[in-house]
Amino acid sequence: MHRHTKVLSSVMGVAALLVSALVGTSSASAASGALAPYDAKHAGGTVTLVAQAAAGTLDPKVNYTAEYWQLYQATYDGLLTFSYGTGATTFQVVPDLAEALPTSSNGGKTLTFKLRTGIKFSDGKPVTVADVKASFERIFKVSSPTAGSFYNGIVGADVCLKTPTTCKLDKGVVVNAATNSVVINLVAADETILSKLAVPHAVINPASAPSKDAGTTIIPTTGAYMYKSYDPNKSLVMVRNPYYKEWSHAAQPQGYPDQILYKFGITPTAQVTAVENNQANWAYDPIPADRLNEIGTKYASQVHVNPLTAMWYLPMNVNIAPFNNLKARQAVNYAIDRAAMVKIFGGTQLAGPVCSFLPPNFPGHVDYCGYTKGATPAKPATAWAAPDLALAKSLVKASGTAGQAVGIVVSDDDVNKQMGVYLQSVLTSIGYKATVKPISGNIQFTYIQNSKNKVQISVTQWYQDYPAASDFLDVLLGCASFTPNSDSSINMSGYCNKALDAKMATAKTLGLTDPAAANKMWGAIDQQVMADAPVAVVFTPKQLDFISSGSKNYLFSLQYKMFVDQLQVK
Amino acid sequence: MALKDSSEAIFSESPGKIALRILRKDKRAKISLSILGVIIFMSFMAPVYSHYVADSNPFESSLNATINVHGVEKPVLEPSTTGLGLGVTPIGPTWNPRSYFLGADGQGRDVMARLLYGGRSTLLIGTTAGLLCILFSLLIGIVAGYRRGWVDAVLSRILDIIWAFPVYLLAISLSVVLLTSGLTIGFIHLGPGSFALPILIIGVVYIPYVARPIRAQVLALREREFVRAAIGTGAKTSTIIFREILPNVMPSVVVFIPIIVSLSMLTESALSFLSIGVQPPAASWGTIINDGLALLYTRPMVGLAPGIMIVLTAAALNLYGDAVRDALDPKSRARGD
Numbered sequence: 001m002h003r004h005t006k007v008l009s010s011v012m013g014v015a016a017l018l019v020s021a022l023v024g025t026s027s028a029s030a031a032s033g034a035l036a037p038y039d040a041k042h043a044g045g046t047v048t049l050v051a052q053a054a055a056g057t058l059d060p061k062v063n064y065t066a067e068y069w070q071l072y073q074a075t076y077d078g079l080l081t082f083s084y085g086t087g088a089t090t091f092q093v094v095p096d097l098a099e100a101l102p103t104s105s106n107g108g109k110t111l112t113f114k115l116r117t118g119i120k121f122s123d124g125k126p127v128t129v130a131d132v133k134a135s136f137e138r139i140f141k142v143s144s145p146t147a148g149s150f151y152n153g154i155v156g157a158d159v160c161l162k163t164p165t166t167c168k169l170d171k172g173v174v175v176n177a178a179t180n181s182v183v184i185n186l187v188a189a190d191e192t193i194l195s196k197l198a199v200p201h202a203v204i205n206p207a208s209a210p211s212k213d214a215g216t217t218i219i220p221t222t223g224a225y226m227y228k229s230y231d232p233n234k235s236l237v238m239v240r241n242p243y244y245k246e247w248s249h250a251a252q253p254q255g256y257p258d259q260i261l262y263k264f265g266i267t268p269t270a271q272v273t274a275v276e277n278n279q280a281n282w283a284y285d286p287i288p289a290d291r292l293n294e295i296g297t298k299y300a301s302q303v304h305v306n307p308l309t310a311m312w313y314l315p316m317n318v319n320i321a322p323f324n325n326l327k328a329r330q331a332v333n334y335a336i337d338r339a340a341m342v343k344i345f346g347g348t349q350l351a352g353p354v355c356s357f358l359p360p361n362f363p364g365h366v367d368y369c370g371y372t373k374g375a376t377p378a379k380p381a382t383a384w385a386a387p388d389l390a391l392a393k394s395l396v397k398a399s400g401t402a403g404q405a406v407g408i409v410v411s412d413d414d415v416n417k418q419m420g421v422y423l424q425s426v427l428t429s430i431g432y433k434a435t436v437k438p439i440s441g442n443i444q445f446t447y448i449q450n451s452k453n454k455v456q457i458s459v460t461q462w463y464q465d466y467p468a469a470s471d472f473l474d475v476l477l478g479c480a481s482f483t484p485n486s487d488s489s490i491n492m493s494g495y496c497n498k499a500l501d502a503k504m505a506t507a508k509t510l511g512l513t514d515p516a517a518a519n520k521m522w523g524a525i526d527q528q529v530m531a532d533a534p535v536a537v538v539f540t541p542k543q544l545d546f547i548s549s550g551s552k553n554y555l556f557s558l559q560y561k562m563f564v565d566q567l568q569v570k
Numbered sequence: 571m572a573l574k575d576s577s578e579a580i581f582s583e584s585p586g587k588i589a590l591r592i593l594r595k596d597k598r599a600k601i602s603l604s605i606l607g608v609i610i611f612m613s614f615m616a617p618v619y620s621h622y623v624a625d626s627n628p629f630e631s632s633l634n635a636t637i638n639v640h641g642v643e644k645p646v647l648e649p650s651t652t653g654l655g656l657g658v659t660p661i662g663p664t665w666n667p668r669s670y671f672l673g674a675d676g677q678g679r680d681v682m683a684r685l686l687y688g689g690r691s692t693l694l695i696g697t698t699a700g701l702l703c704i705l706f707s708l709l710i711g712i713v714a715g716y717r718r719g720w721v722d723a724v725l726s727r728i729l730d731i732i733w734a735f736p737v738y739l740l741a742i743s744l745s746v747v748l749l750t751s752g753l754t755i756g757f758i759h760l761g762p763g764s765f766a767l768p769i770l771i772i773g774v775v776y777i778p779y780v781a782r783p784i785r786a787q788v789l790a791l792r793e794r795e796f797v798r799a800a801i802g803t804g805a806k807t808s809t810i811i812f813r814e815i816l817p818n819v820m821p822s823v824v825v826f827i828p829i830i831v832s833l834s835m836l837t838e839s840a841l842s843f844l845s846i847g848v849q850p851p852a853a854s855w856g857t858i859i860n861d862g863l864a865l866l867y868t869r870p871m872v873g874l875a876p877g878i879m880i881v882l883t884a885a886a887l888n889l890y891g892d893a894v895r896d897a898l899d900p901k902s903r904a905r906g907d
Contacts, residue, residue, distance in 0.1 A: 269867070289676065290868040292657025293650040300653045340633035343658045344676065347649050350656065412845055414864045418676050421850045425631035425677070435763050436850050437750075544656070 033089030035555070035566075038246075038254050042553065045569035047257040050271045051284035054232035054264045059214040060200045061138055064145045066463060066561065067284060069200050071262075073557070074255055074565035075221040075238065076203035079113050079132070079182065080194055082559040083250045084566070090557035091467045093194045096251040097127060097204055097222065098182070101194070108189030108512055113182040120243035121206050122226035129175035132182050134207035140167040141211040145488065146465070149475060150196040155185040165211065191511035191518070195466030224255040224565060236262040255565030256553065272546065275302075281551045281567060286415065287544055292346050295546055304545040305349060306556045309359045310463040311472075312345070314423070314536040315448065315492035317456050322401035322432065329533035331399065332457070333371035335392035335430050336423070338384050341538050344418045351539040353384045357472055357526045359540045363515075364469035364522030370530060377531035392430045402431035409448050409458040412438040419459045427457075446487040451494055458492065461541070466559075468511075469522035474504045477529055495534035500525060585821070589897040599893035605886040609879065613689030620683040623667055628687055629851040632678035637661065637669050646670070646678040659868050675861045675872050684853040685875050691854035693883070695768050695847075696835025702773035703830050707780035708823060712811060714781070715788025726785070733778040741837055744771045745846035763849040768841060772834045780826050784819055791818055821898040828891035832884045839880055855880050 055067035060076045063069070073081070081096040083089050095101055097119060102111035119127045139147050140160035148161055160167035174183040186193065196202065209219050218227040224244050228237040238260040246254050266274065271283035272291045276299060287295060295303055316323035316332065323329050338353030345351045354360060355369035370377035373386040396402050406427050410420035420436040427434035439447060448458040465471050475481055479501045481491035503525050511518035530537075545562050547554055553568040583591070593599045612619075620628055635646040639661075650657045660674040671682040714725040732740070748767050753760045760766045791797055791814070800810045841847030842856025850857065855876035862873020 288864060288867075289657060290659070290865045293652070293659060294867065296650060296656030297653030303654055303656070305654070305656075337634065340631070343633050343647055343649070347656060347658045349654060417845070417850075418864075421677055422631045422633065424851055425629070429630070437762070438845050 033085045033087040035084040035086075035249060035253055038249070042568040042570050043254075043256050044258050045256075046259040046261055047282075047551075047564060047567050047569055048280045049260065049262045049282050049284060049564060050266045050274055050280040051262065051264055052267060052271070054230075054236065054262075056232070057213050057215050058217075058227065058230050058236070059142065059219065060203045061135075061142050061144045061205070062213045063200070070560045070562065070564060071236075071238070071260075072200040072203065073223075073560050073563065074225045074252075074260075075223040075227065075241075076200060076205075077119075077222045077252055078197055078200075078202045078204060079115075080198040080202075081251050082198050082557065084253050084555075084557070084563060085250065086555055088558065090559050093198045094248065094250045096198075096248060097132075102184075106185075109186045111184045111186070111193065113184070115180045115182055116247055117180060118245075119222055119247060121220035121222055122241045122243055123206070123220040124243055125206060125220070127204060127222060128207075129177050129180060129182055131204055131207045133169065133173045133175045134209070135204045136173045136184075136202070137167045137169050138205060138209060138211065139201060140164045142213050144201045146196075146199075146201050149481070149490075150199070150201065150465075153186045153188060153190050153193070155187055157187075189509070189512050191508055191515075192466060192468045192470060195468060199465055223252050225260065232264065234264060236264075238262075253566070256568045256570070257565070260564055275546050275548045278548045278550050281548045281569060282562065282564070283546055287346075287546060288414070289344075289346060292350075296349075299546070299549075302547050302549055302551075304547070304554055304556065304562075306543045306545070306558075306561075307361065308463065308541055308543050309362050309467065309558065310461060311354065311357075311359050311540055312341070312351075312419075312459070312461050312538045313357075314457055314459055314538065316534060316536070317451070317454070317492075317494055318532075318534050319451065319494045320454055320456060322399065322404045322406065323456060325399040325401055326533065327395045327399035328401045329536075330371070330377075331392040331395035331430055332427070333530075333533050333536045334388045334395065335426050336536055336538065337387045337426070338538050339386075340422060341419060344422060345415060345539065345541060346544075349542070350544060351541045353539050354537055355380075355384050355530065357477075357529055357535070357537055358469055358522065359464075359472075362464075362469065362472070363467060364473075364519040364526065366523035366526065368527060370527070371533075371536075377527070377533075380527070389430065396431040404432055406432045406434045406456050407437050408434060409437045409439060409444065409453075409455045411441040411444040411459070413441050416441070416444075416459055423457070423459070448492050449489045450485060450487050451482075451489065452485045455492070460492065469519060469526075470504065470508055470511075473522060473525055473529060474508070477534060478504060493534035495529075495532070497529070497532060500528055503528075585898070589821075589894075592897040593893060596893045596897065598889050599897075602886040602890035602893065605882055606890070609689060609883055609886075610693060613686055613693055616683065616686035616690055619667075619686055620680070624669065624671070624680050624683050626670075626680040626683055628679050628683035628853065630679070632674075635678050637664075639664060639669075646674045647676075660865065660872075662869055663871050672871050672875050673869055675858070675869075676864060677861075681858070681872050681875060684858055685855075685879065688853040688855045688858050688876060689879060691765065691848050691852060692835055692838055692842075692856070692880070695765055695772070695838045695854070697831050699769045699772035699834040699838065700776075700827065700831035702769060703776045703780060703834065704823060704827060706773065707777050707784055707826075708819070710777065710781040711784025712788050712815060712819070715785040716792055716807070716811060716815065718789070718792075722785070726782075729778040729781055732775065733782075735775075737775050737837070738840065741771055741775045741841060742844065742846060744775070745841050749846055749849070763852070765848070765852075768838055768847045772837050772841075775837070776830055776833060780823075780830060783822065787819055787822060788815055791815055825891060825895045825898060828887045828894060832887035832891070835887070836880065836884055839876075 055065040057063050060072050077096045079098040080093050083092040083094045098113040099116050102113045115129055139151050141164050143164055155172035156169045172185050205219050216230050225238040226241040228239045230236045268285040268288045274280035275283050316329050342351045342353055355371050358365040367382045368380040369384040370380040372381050372384045373388040375381040408420050408423050410416045417438050424434045424436045447453055448455045477495050479496035482494050483489040507518050507521040551567050553566055555563045555566045636643050646661050647658045662673040664670045670680055673681050675681055710725055714722040749762050752762045797814050800814050838847055839856035842854040843860045848854035848857050858876040859873050865872045
């Protein structure tokens with residue numbers, strides 16, 4: 001039991017750190033970040049959301065996009081979830097379909113939940129422990145993108161990963177219908193398991209849900225809303241779930257609109273115009289650069305800017321020339337003008353330059369920069385100040401890689417392309433023959449992961465899945481995250497430092513008992529990783545939400561961005 | 571008497587000379603050639619303008635550059651200072667040739683300098699692709715029309731296959747495929763950023779549109795008495811083609827040249843606009859319009875200026891094409907058009 005308290009306190013510790021770090025408030029005010037009581041007089045109406053494109057499959061166990069994870073909060077439920085509310089409260093893991101946070105035993109390797117009773121899916125069938133077990137098996141059957149990284153610690157997961165179609169987690173997820181209990185057995189204690197159980201890939205679907213990606217087929221929901229129709233070329237319609245009855249105001253509160261209509265195929269600039277004209281309540285895509293000033297002046301009261309725990313960065317392939325040379329990678333880090341790239345993104349109100357791998361105000365983050373004028377990785381400054389082109393040129397010369405061809409692979413949207421063009425200019429100025437290779441945003445993210453494509457350097461982004469340092473350092477730069485010749489190799493640099501990997505494993509174990517010490521260790525790992533410079537971190541973006549004048553009760557989740565179901569249009 | 575002089579003059583001159591004489595007097599030809607001349611001159615003076623007048627590198631990002639406007643030092647990319655301070659806007663046209671005459675683009679580069687360099691690319695690719703297309707079309711049309719039989723059947727089916735694809739769809743498909751890894755034919759390798767790629771792609775996709783009318787004309791010419799007579803006297807094939815066929819096909823070819831060059835230029839701009847033609851940091855009018863698309867609300871000149879240049883060049887080429895056609899067409903001369 002003592003151990004259980006420790007396990008839970010590590011998660012709560014992370015949340016507490018974020019309370020003070022992200023919003024600069026005390027824990028007392030974090031408590032005040034709870035969701036306000038439901039106000040029935042504002043219920044009704046249709047919330048219209050607009051986006052350029054749909055985000056693919058609607059299957060919550062397969063989809064890995066911010067666009068739909070935002071919607072899953074109001075539709076699907078897991079045993080646990082991230083809390084509704086404001087500020088750092090939204091990083092807190094709370095019980096959802098489970099009655100309470102799990103009890104932990106066996107050194108943190110066994111988690112015991114009790115499933116709530118009386119909850120029904122949107123097709124009227126009750127949620128049972130059999131659905132819970134089937135849902136965990138379904139993670140592997142549908143080859144969920146995080147099956148191998150988040151849930152590979154469940155007993156039996158190794159077999160499921162090898163033979164997904166016949167996945168059985170009889171020892172990993174043990175259920176008892178009589179007591180309504182669910183026991184999850186882990187191979188080893190995991191400090192971030194509660195966060196992993198709170199993300200959409202761990203939601204509970206009916207046991208009858210298809211054993212493959214459901215695509216556009218609608219899977220019954222448990223939340224306040226269900227999906228009525230989905231046409232990726234046209235729209236997604238969400239309506240109230242007739243079988244929903246609020247069981248936890250923090251986990252799955254009643255929503256305000258009667259219907260949520262998501263329209264697709266609308267260009268970003270048309271989205272802005274639609275919101276300005278009250279034809280839509282919210283625009284999904286980033287506001288085009290030439291509309292920012294307009295909305296920031298004429299519609300300032302409708303604009304909300306929030307911090308994100310995310311980063312824009314440049315993975316450099318450490319296994320092929322020229323970036324298999326440390327000096328070449330460090331040269332890029334010194335050469336890039338992070339302030340200039342912030343300008344391309346929209347200015348200092350929307351992003352801040354950084355050098356560290358862990359974003360500011362994130363667990364383990366340390367204010368340091370080894371790649372700014374006058375600093376070195378061994379003697380870092382506290383923040384990035386200016387590029388050092390002279391040093392970058394000398395490093396390129398010393399590396400013997402000057403004159404080599406470098407292809408910069410970027411997504412073909414406007415901002416990414418502009419970033420690519422800027423990088424091309426910088427890399428040319430320090431001695432490379434650089435070219436920009438813009439490719440469709442639909443494939444760029446997977447293309448740059450596959451080592452077969454021999455991508456030398458690219459521009460990409462990472463948004464946290466859950467608030468823990470391991471979600472950045474271990475997931476993005478751990479040896480296990482590099483799979484040669486695979487589209488699913490999130491360690492795009494192909495960087496593998498066994499010594500640092502061992503340190504990361506130690507930090508994860510330490511996090512179970514002493515989160516503060518673990519975060520200190522993560523901070524040190526961050527600096528050691530950046531001394532090797534497998535990536536160049538550029539800036540931390542902020543989330544800009546533009547809502548219509550007729551929309552009220554804007555609430556922002558640090559985990560899933562705006563709560564669409566809490567928007568009031570009446 | 572005047573009519574008699576004129577008739578005598580016509581009968582004493584070759585058709586080419588007559589057409590040239592008529593063309594020299596044609597107002598449309600004069601206007602269009604003047605416009606084209608100015609555009610070509612300006613475009614090929616791009617390095618001079620960029621280096622000696624504007625003193626800016628149009629291929630290098632200048633995100634932190636500043637300029638002096640009426641004694642005030644201003645950033646080329648101006649952060650918003652009103653409202654919430656969101657966004658960064660490139661400086662607009664200063665109308666000062668020495669400093670951002672047409673303003674800056676999103677990378678802080680001089681739009682005027684890029685416009686001139688873009689003209690070089692667009693005109694070079696358009697003209698070369700157009701001429702390449704005409705050359706291959708002429709070759710295919712003459713061989714197919716003169717040889718007939720299986721040679722004609724094979725060449726015509728190849729043309730049919732190319733023709734079956736909409737021009738832009740074919741050009742886009744080829745560009746997308748070839749831009750990734752370039753093109754290697756034997757020992758020749760065209761890199762992904764090479765101008766030769768769009769030239770080749772555009773040159774190929776328009777071949778059926780020129781080769782088929784030429785083939786039809788050659789088929790008809792082959793049955794004409796003077797060709798049959800040449801064949802009957804045992805003249806060599808090459809002699810017949812160069813002395814009998816080619817001179818009679820050339821007027822049509824000459825009319826095709828400005829039209830195909832104009833179409834090639836438009837196609838190049840379209841491909842570059844779609845990011846599958848000229849690759850950054852090189853400029854073409856299409857890439858500049860693409861750059862301007864993101865600045866349509868705040869700096870419309872970035873997209874507007876190359877658009878105007880494309881319209882002017884295409885209109886001038888088409889106008890010149892009309893004048894050439896009329897000059898070479900005896901029927902229109904007889905009509906007094």
